[in-house]
């Protein structure tokens with residue numbers, strides 16, 4: 001398992017300020033093994049984040065990339081060269097070349113949501129370790145297909161639900177789930193306010209058929225957090241939402257955007273935990289809040305970032321246990337270098353655990369089953385918004401031909 005010491009040493013070993021040292025004098029800052037070779041499939045904004053963080057984490061290196069978009073390839077090669085100008089990156093010409101290359105150990109799939117199943121089918125025969133971006137698919141049917149492939153997969157299959165590694169959620173998980181400081185969890189609330197979806201290659205995130213809809217595409221992260229803290233399976237999902245501000249006149253190739261930009265979602269769990277999600281995507285500020293109410297106390301944690309100011313990421317943590325035990329307030333944070341590397345530092349830990357998983361450790365990374373349930377809640381919420389009715393999860397899955 002990785003220790004904090006290892007992380008610091010790896011960071012220092014890559015710090016160019018120590019480049020003046022003769023090699024024999026580099027002990028604490030000596031270069032560390034980066035013997036794992038990863039290829040990135042889909043070098044858009046998330047693929048580039050994975051490239052940077054693979055190199056930053058340090059035990060693996062990016063040796064190859066595939067993307068049909070030449071600008072994405074150029075950006076990927078430039079990203080690696082900026083880190084180490086001497087490095088060569090293999091550029092595949094097709095997914096078939098990715099599949100037939102014996103010189104990689106891990107594949108990071110960061111293509112648009114609607115392509116995940118197809119890409120996985122073409123790569124599954126390789127038996128290489130896979131990190132696949134969230135949401136695993138745009139429909140519960142495809143998510144189940146991926147889950148079936150993953151459950152028989154002979155190597156690591158990890159899903160990119162890395163929000164669970166944001167510092168406030170790690171702290172909350174420890175207090176609520178490991179130490180059970182709140183007793184039994186009864187209610188969970190998450191609010192997200194943020195700017196509209198950014199541009200994408202082919203603008204796939206503006207249309208539900210390509211993204212799964214906002215509540216699948218983006219919010220699977222939060223439904224994953226719900227599922228973790230509820231410790232149970234969702235039975236009913238009720239939602240209200242609309243496209244009231246963003247992309248109302250947006251068309252791409254003659255097709256209008258149809259994605260939600262605000263919603264409320266209520267999830268009822270088998271164990272009677274209730275969860276409520278509140279989304280607004282026309283806010284100038286990034287803000288995320290989690291509130292967990294248990295029988296013995298309440299926890300509230302949040303992070304916010306205003307890109308128009310220089311304040312950086314701010315976080316808060318408040319644990320109120322009343323007479324049941326000590327309460328606590330604080331501000332969970334990672335080292336700045338990690339925090340600023342992407343998604344509040346969560347992607348860094350996702351990579352660290354990906355390598356730990358490859359090395360045989362057991363970590364808390366998202367499994368295909370967990371990825372599946374995060375899509376189930378999102379898809380049920382989308383359906384509830386469309387129909388104006390509560391969606392019973394079992395019936396929705398049955399209608400999709402899924403029996404568990």
Ligand SMILES: NC(=O)c1ccc[n+]([C@@H]2O[C@H](COP(=O)([O-])OP(=O)(O)OC[C@H]3O[C@@H](n4cnc5c(N)ncnc54)[C@H](O)[C@@H]3O)[C@@H](O)[C@H]2O)c1
Nearest residue numbers: 042043044045046067069072110111112113133134200201
């Ligand atoms: N975990 C997170 O927090 C997080 C954040 C952002 C995006 N994502 C996910 O990452 C994935 C990619 O999103 P993005 O924001 O980078 O999108 P993007 O549009 O910026 O990049 C996608 C890239 O994939 C390429 N591509 C399309 N089809 C391909 C194929 N069949 N084979 C290879 N490359 C292909 C495109 O040319 C593009 O360069 C999506 O699934 C998205 O939901 C996850």
